[in-house]
Amino acid sequence: MLLERQTQLRQMDGLLADATRGRGRVVVLSGEAGAGKTALVEAFASRLVEGPVVLRSACEDLSIPDPLGPLYDLAREAQWELPRAIDDRQVLRLPLFSEALDVFEAKGSSLLVIEDLHWADDATLDFVRFLGRRIANTHILLLITARTDRSDGQMRVRRALGEIPAGNVQRIEVPLLSESAVLSLAAAAERDGDAIYRATAGNAFFVTELLAAEGNGALPASVRDAVLARAEKLSPGARSMLDAVSVFPRRADAWALSGLCGIAAAGQLAECVSNGLLEDFGDGYAFRHEIARSAIEMALTPSRRLEYNQRALTALQENPQVATARLVHHAVEAQNLAAVRELAPLAAREASRIGAHRDAAGHYEVALRYGDALPIAERAELYEGHAFECHLIGRIDAAMEAQGQARQLRQTLGDRVKEGDGLRCLSRFAYLLGDREAADRFAGQAVELLETVPDCPELAMAYSNLSQLAMLAERLEDTLMFGGRAVELAERLNRPDILCHALNNVGAAGQWLDFAKGRRDLARSLGIALTGNFQEHAARAFTNCACVEMNRFNLNEAASFLNRGIGYCVENDLATWRDYMRGVQAQLLLRLGLWNDAAAMAHEVVDDEATTPLVRYPSLVALARLRIRRGDPSAEPVLDEMKLFLDKGMELQRLVPFAQVMAELAWLGEGDRDEALRLIALAESLSPTRAVFGELATWRQLLLPESDPGETDGMAEPHRLLLTGDWRAAAALWAKMDAPFERALALLQGDETAQREALDIFEALGARPVAQHVRGLMRQSGVSHIARGPRQATRANQAGLTQRQMEVLQLIERGFSNKKIAAHLTISPKTVDHHVSAVLEKLEAVSRGEAAAAARASGLV
Numbered sequence: 001m002l003l004e005r006q007t008q009l010r011q012m013d014g015l016l017a018d019a020t021r022g023r024g025r026v027v028v029l030s031g032e033a034g035a036g037k038t039a040l041v042e043a044f045a046s047r048l049v050e051g052p053v054v055l056r057s058a059c060e061d062l063s064i065p066d067p068l069g070p071l072y073d074l075a076r077e078a079q080w081e082l083p084r085a086i087d088d089r090q091v092l093r094l095p096l097f098s099e100a101l102d103v104f105e106a107k108g109s110s111l112l113v114i115e116d117l118h119w120a121d122d123a124t125l126d127f128v129r130f131l132g133r134r135i136a137n138t139h140i141l142l143l144i145t146a147r148t149d150r151s152d153g154q155m156r157v158r159r160a161l162g163e164i165p166a167g168n169v170q171r172i173e174v175p176l177l178s179e180s181a182v183l184s185l186a187a188a189a190e191r192d193g194d195a196i197y198r199a200t201a202g203n204a205f206f207v208t209e210l211l212a213a214e215g216n217g218a219l220p221a222s223v224r225d226a227v228l229a230r231a232e233k234l235s236p237g238a239r240s241m242l243d244a245v246s247v248f249p250r251r252a253d254a255w256a257l258s259g260l261c262g263i264a265a266a267g268q269l270a271e272c273v274s275n276g277l278l279e280d281f282g283d284g285y286a287f288r289h290e291i292a293r294s295a296i297e298m299a300l301t302p303s304r305r306l307e308y309n310q311r312a313l314t315a316l317q318e319n320p321q322v323a324t325a326r327l328v329h330h331a332v333e334a335q336n337l338a339a340v341r342e343l344a345p346l347a348a349r350e351a352s353r354i355g356a357h358r359d360a361a362g363h364y365e366v367a368l369r370y371g372d373a374l375p376i377a378e379r380a381e382l383y384e385g386h387a388f389e390c391h392l393i394g395r396i397d398a399a400m401e402a403q404g405q406a407r408q409l410r411q412t413l414g415d416r417v418k419e420g421d422g423l424r425c426l427s428r429f430a431y432l433l434g435d436r437e438a439a440d441r442f443a444g445q446a447v448e449l450l451e452t453v454p455d456c457p458e459l460a461m462a463y464s465n466l467s468q469l470a471m472l473a474e475r476l477e478d479t480l481m482f483g484g485r486a487v488e489l490a491e492r493l494n495r496p497d498i499l500c501h502a503l504n505n506v507g508a509a510g511q512w513l514d515f516a517k518g519r520r521d522l523a524r525s526l527g528i529a530l531t532g533n534f535q536e537h538a539a540r541a542f543t544n545c546a547c548v549e550m551n552r553f554n555l556n557e558a559a560s561f562l563n564r565g566i567g568y569c570v571e572n573d574l575a576t577w578r579d580y581m582r583g584v585q586a587q588l589l590l591r592l593g594l595w596n597d598a599a600a601m602a603h604e605v606v607d608d609e610a611t612t613p614l615v616r617y618p619s620l621v622a623l624a625r626l627r628i629r630r631g632d633p634s635a636e637p638v639l640d641e642m643k644l645f646l647d648k649g650m651e652l653q654r655l656v657p658f659a660q661v662m663a664e665l666a667w668l669g670e671g672d673r674d675e676a677l678r679l680i681a682l683a684e685s686l687s688p689t690r691a692v693f694g695e696l697a698t699w700r701q702l703l704l705p706e707s708d709p710g711e712t713d714g715m716a717e718p719h720r721l722l723l724t725g726d727w728r729a730a731a732a733l734w735a736k737m738d739a740p741f742e743r744a745l746a747l748l749q750g751d752e753t754a755q756r757e758a759l760d761i762f763e764a765l766g767a768r769p770v771a772q773h774v775r776g777l778m779r780q781s782g783v784s785h786i787a788r789g790p791r792q793a794t795r796a797n798q799a800g801l802t803q804r805q806m807e808v809l810q811l812i813e814r815g816f817s818n819k820k821i822a823a824h825l826t827i828s829p830k831t832v833d834h835h836v837s838a839v840l841e842k843l844e845a846v847s848r849g850e851a852a853a854a855a856r857a858s859g860l861v
Contacts, residue, residue, distance in 0.1 A: 002043050003181040005036070008172050012044050015170055016052060016141050020109040024138035026128070026164060029145045031174030034205030034223075034291055037145040040174055041113060044143075052141070053107045058115035060250040061290060063332060064347070064363055065121030066325035067356040070114045071100060078103055086354070092533055093123070093355050094571060097130040101138070109139045116250075116290075117146045118153035121325075123356040125160040126571055132164030148173075163570050176202030185211060205289045212276060227277075227295040234271060241268035242277060246297040247308045247333065251286035259315040309334035324350055325359070332366060340370045348385060355535070355572050361389035361398075368402075380409035384422065391429055392536065394576045396612045400429045420450035421458040424465050431469070432576070434613035434645050443469055460489035460498045467505040474652040476688045479509035500528035500537050508544040511551065512689045512714075522548060539569050539577035546584055553716050555737050558588055576615055579605045583618025590622050593740040593765060595630075596852055598622050599815025607820060617645060621657045628664055629741070630814060631769040634824065652686045656696060659683050663699035668773050673703060694719030698745070722746050727754070740765060748774065752783050759786070766813070801842055808835040809843075813852040 008029075015025050029037045045054050057073030060066060068082075075082035080103045086096060104110055114120075117128070131142060146157050161169055177185075179197050186193030189211045200206035200223075209226040231242055244260055245252045258265050269285055272278040277292070278285045287293035300308070313330040316322045324347040331339035348363035364386035371379050383406035391399035403425050410419040427442035443466050450459040464486035470478035486502035507521030522545050529538035542565025549558035562585045569578035582605050589598035602619035605611055620642050627635035639661065645654040659679035665671030680700050687693045694715035701709060701723060709723035718737075722730040727749035734743035740761050747758035755778055762771040775786050801809065804825075811821045818836060822829045836848070845851035 002036075002039060003184065004175070004177060005040055005043065008040060008174065009044060009047075011170070011172055012143070016048075016109075016111065019111075019139055019141040020052065022137065022139055024135035024140040024142070024168075026132045026135060026142045026144065026161070026169045028161060028169065028171045029143065029174050030148045030171060032149065032176070032203065033147055034203045034289060035174045035176060036204035037174050038115060038289070039204065041115065041143060041145060045111065045113070048111065051109060053110040054113070055104070055107075055110060056113045056115075058113075058250055059117060059119035059121075059124065060326075061116070061119050062249050062325055062329040064325055064328065064359050064366065065119060065124070065356075066323040067121045067123045067351045067354050067359055068127065069121065069323060069325075070124050071127055072323070074104070074112060074114075075100070078107065093126065094130070096354075097127055097571075100127070101131060101134060104140055105138050111141050111143060113143045115145045117144050117157050118149075118151060120153070120157070121351070121356045122156075122358045123351075123354050125156060126355065129160050129163050130571055132161070132168050136165070136168050177204055177207060178202060182207055205291055209292070223291060224295040224298075227292045228299060230275060230277060231296060234275060234277075235268075238268040238271035238275075241265065242272050242296055243300055243304065244308050244311070245272070245278060245285055245287070246293050246300070247305065247312055247330070249293075249329070250290075251281065251284045252312075253284045254282075255319070256312065256315040257285065259318060260311045306334050310336060313339060325363070328363065328366065337370045337373075340366060341374060344370075345382060345385070348389070352385075352389060357389050357392040361386060361393060361395070364389060376409050376413055377415075380406045380413070380415075380418070383409065384418075384425075387425060387429070391425075391432065392574060392576065394579070394610060394612055394615065396429050396432045396576075400426065400433070403429060416449055416453055417456055417458050420446045420453075420462060423449065424458070424462045427465055427469070431472075432612055432614045434617075436473075436645075436651050439469060455489060455493070457490075457493050457495050457498060460486050460493060460495060461501070463489065464498055464502040464505060467502060471505045471509040472651060472653060474509075474512075474686065474688050474692060476509050476512060479505055483509075496528050496532050497534045497537060500525045500532070500534060500541065503528070504537065504541050504544055508548060511548045512691050515552065518548065535572045535574060536577070539565060539572075539574050539581075542568060543577060543581055543584065546581065550584070550588065551716070553718065553737055553739075555588060555591065555739070559585075562588065576612065579608070579611055579615045580618060583616070583620075583622060586619055586622035590625060591737075591739050591742070593738065595626060595765065596813060596815050599626055602626075603815055603817065603820065607817065613641075613644070617642070617654065621661070624657075624661045625664070626814065628661060628668070628670075629765070629767040629770055632814060650682075650686070652683060652692070655679065655683050655686065656692070659696055660699055663696070663703060667699070667702050668769055670769070677703060689714060691715055694723075698722055702745075718742070718746070722749065725749075741767070748777070752778075755781075755783065756786075801839065805835055805839050805842070808832065809839050809851065809855055812836065812839070812848050813855055 012027060015027055019025060029040060031037050048054060055074045055077040057070035057077075059070055072082055080100075085099055104112060114124075114128070117125075120128075128142070128144070131140070135142060147154055179202070182197040182200070182202055183193035185207060186196050191211055196207060196210050199210060206223045209223045213226045213229060231239060234242060241257070244257065248256075257269065269278065269280070273280045273285070277287065279288055287296070297305070309330045313327060313334055313336060316327055316330065324343055328340065328343045328347045331343055344363050344367035348360045348367060351357070351360035351363060364382055367382050368379070368386060371382055374382070383402045387399040387402035387406065390396070390402060403422055407419055407422040407426070410422055423442050423446035427439045427446060430442060431439035443462070446462040447459070447466060450456070450462050453459070463482045467479050467483035467486055470482060483502045483506040487499060487506070490496075490498035490502060503521045503525035507518045507525060510518030510521055522541060526538060526541035526545060528534070529541050542561055546558045546561035546565065549555075549561065562581055566578055566581050566585065569575070569581065582601050586598045586602040589595075589601060602622045605619040606616055606623060620638050624635055624638045624642060626632070627638065642654070642658050642661070645651070646658060659676065659682075662671055662679055663676040666673040666676040677700065680696050683696055684693055690711045691714035697709055697712075697715070698719055701707060712720045712723050715723070718730045718733040721727075721733065727746050731743050731746035731750070731754070734740075734746055744758040744761035747754040747761070755774070759771060759774050759778070762774060778786050807825060808821060811824060816824065818829055818832045822832045825832075840848075840851050843851050843854045845854055
């Protein structure tokens with residue numbers, strides 16, 4: 001009997017009706033383990049006797065997930081040969097996912113089910129993201145179940161769903177049963193409802209298990225006890241069968257159980273089914289819930305667990321269609337070290353091949369854990385593979401450690417080519433950690449070693465790495481020299497991957513010498529990377545294309561590259577590049593006056609503790625500027641973190657933004673003017689061309705109005721105009737770009753009318769410290785009758801907000817999450833929830849964004 005689920009079923013009915021009419025959606029059923037998510041799916045699907053096609057799949061609780069396991073399930077049900085499709089598509093995931101969408105859409109109105117998404121591999125999450133972003137114009141309803149715990153898997157699910165347009169996702173909570181529902185069920189079974197509710201708190205699976213326990217005895221102390229008590233009623237053979245099934249996560253194939261338990265298997269399985277412990281799916285058997293399976297598995301002795309896993313491994317190895325990840329799981333559980341050494345590297349390569357980099361890294365870890373007996377060369381390859389996968393998912397510290405181990409093994413073998421290539425990798429990883437000095441040291445060592453062997457691709461890549469480091473330091477001559485060597489050698493050796501990497505460096509540096517040629521080199525680099533499926537090179541090309549356009553204030557072009565690049569990284573599980581580009585995008589949003597969006601974007605990156613230092617930097621720049629302009633007292637920690645990059649190697653692209661924010665602080669009277677001018681002078685001395693120096697030159701002029709702007713040729717046009725005194729034309733250009741803050745700064749150089757307009761812009765943006773400083777400057781220049789702006793306390797009183805609620809509202813407006821607000825104000829998250837609810841109610845807003853907009857409109861913030 002399914003109680004208290006009619007509301008959810010009606011919601012799902014309506015969403016399926018929408019999908020039937022061509023408005024597809026992703027539906028997420030969320031709730032704690034045992035809340036009844038699967039029962040709700042079953043009830044919903046059972047009502048669809050005619051009409052939509054129902055395709056079922058689920059994720060398994062393997063130690064390391066099976067890449068694209070649910071898609072294989074869906075493909076089988078749709079009679080689509082996925083392995084052949086993967087080979088035909090040459091493992092390019094976007095064409096593969098597009099073909100999957102075409103196959104499912106061809107079925108007409110359809111319900112796709114993926115259960116237990118919290119156990120999904122990265123490639124499956126990418127497929128969900130892909131489908132979710134395109135589902136709106138299909139006849140597909142994608143129904144997902146996921147737990148609401150705080151596990152790493154659930155957090156990854158939340159991030160994946162967050163990258164789907166909000167209108168394409170409908171979340172439906174599956175709540176615990178109410179006390180009255182439990183009492184009703186208990187009364188029908190003539191059991192003590194109060195005791196059952198106290199023991200279960202309304203968890204549907206727990207309630208069901210306790211109701212199924214022996215009625216005359218005492219209530220089992222736990223669900224585990226209830227499951228084990230029922231299992232003890234089985235015959236010895238059936239109990240052994242139940243134990244055997246328990247080592248299979250999610251479900252055991254019927255053919256595997258026959259091979260595992262022999263001719264008596266059918267009768268033993270039937271007994272388990274009749275006693276309500278297993279469910280018969282025709283081609284396989286499974287426990288009614290993972291909780292029950294876990295209870296039986298945990299009751300096994302260590303020796304029995306090893307035995308059953310070994311038998312499962314032997315049975316599964318008879319079928320070549322079984323995923324390698326499943327074999328690795330049972331090999332590890334059986335402690336079959338020979339099988340682990342054989343299978344784990346294979347599983348790692350398979351996962352990497354389809355872009356499941358997190359899972360590939362996990363398999364490499366397993367292989368290394370049991371790889372002491374392997375030959376040195378094989379162990380070195382495992383460490384190198386692990387390092388590469390870790391760096392792709394942002395685990396740079398782990399990548400450094402693994403690559404260091406590989407280097408030592410290559411030295412032992414006397415393999416100078418592999419050792420040199422390993423040094424080049426260490427250079428890259430060190431740079432990603434923000435250690436410029438180590439990056440330069442490893443890069444030089446790599447080239448020095450590789451120049452002692454015949455020309456090889458590794459040397460070409462080492463040259464390109466040196467070129468990249470020179471480009472990042474704005475050393476244009478070195479960039480072009482080493483980049484030219486890399487291009488020549490890569491073309492001679494027919495290595496398009498290295499060619500596109502080198503062209504990226506040459507194009508990014510060339511922007512300052514010949515902008516059109518720099519653009520062409522970058523476009524060629526991106527084209528080669530996309531054609532060859534060189535994913536990391538493509539991500540870097542998207543990033544540098546966007547940054548080059550940002551430098552010239554071609555903001556629409558920059559936005560296009562960022563949107564395409566971030567989408568590409570999301571679909572290919574390139575977390576490092578995705579988050580770096582998000583930081584650049586936050587800076588673009590800041591330039592466009594979309595400060596709340598910029599704050600939210602930057603916080604997505606900075607709030608993730610796993611994000612590496614280098615990846616955080618663009619977001620830190622955006623946050624530092626926001627907090628200075630809004631008067632947020634927490635700007636200092638952000639500035640301190642930015643300064644760390646200068647301590648580990650002076651790099652112009654890090655120095656310039658730091659000098660800019662320090663100059664802005666000094667201009668507002670909140671920083672050291674002499675220190676800001678020193679940083680500007682240092683940046684000027686390191687700039688290879690005056691074109692790089694435009695924005696800093698405008699800040700120096702604000703700090704020293706009478707100073708000589710110097711040579712302005714080659715600078716971005718709005719900077720050149722402002723520095724040469726044409727503030728009207730500069731302001732007009734900024735207005736054309738929709739860059740309000742920069743427009744207001746230009747207007748400040750003008751007459752009284754222009755200054756008043758600038759003040760209005762700063763007020764509208766919420767730049768309170770800037771507006772206050774501008775009032776002071778206007779008074780000093782003799783302007784009178786300057787509007788003070790409405791007093792915040794008066795506005796707050798009119799809205800009925802308390803002082804604490806005002807503080808919460810200010811942080812909401814800055815894009816803080818409830819967790820961040822709690823940490824910032826040193827109060828509990830639950831208290832923040834109450835304050836946020838009160839703020840929304842008093843401002844008559846239905847969302848945080850609406851509350852922030854209302855606060856800005858009324859002058860509250």
